[in-house]
Amino acid sequence: MLTRFTLAGVAVLGAAALASSAASARTFTSYGFAATGIETGVPANDVSPFAGTAVGTGGVAVWNAHVQHACGDSLNPDDADITGGDFSLAGTQGVRLGGTFTGGHVLGFCAPQAQCANQSYTIDDATLVLTDALGNTLTGTFDGTLTHYSRKILGTCVTYFATISGRLAATPGP
DSSP, X not given: OHHHHHHHHHHHHXXXXXXXXXXXXXXXOOEEEEEXXXXXXXXXXXXXXXXXXXXXXXXXXEEEEEEEEEEOOSSSTTSEEEEEEEEEEEETTSOEEEEEEEEEEEETTTSOOSSSSOEEEEEEEXXXXXXXXXXXXXXXXXXXXXXXEEEEETTEEEEEEEEEXXXXXXXXXX
């Protein structure tokens, strides 16, 4: 009789473990990454392409983004509004995120430059709607710094390179 109860207990625990692992496979988590990258091409039609690496809760990752931007409205004419674009990230621990930019600002990006010099801009609350590899929806944010490297060439100020660095966070929910 004790053996039957022991076997029944093992069966119940086994079923509970299976149910728990199936449920956890569908649950999603929060992610945080320190990200760095470069602008990979010349912006076209107000879309800037970037790619880089990140390190965080999903291990080491590579990422890619196309950020659509436009100079600000009458309230903030010096800021660039982030108006769209796409983002993807693949990490060594199986993390896969993809989605679109839905808002944010690059502070001072549209202001006239007083001199031809390297310029750093604050990326303020760039927001994303992301989907993970299981189809779960996450809300993402990126805050950081965009740096343009410029030189005067033949009397014209030319931005010849750009870097980006900051913090990407993704949490469950729309």
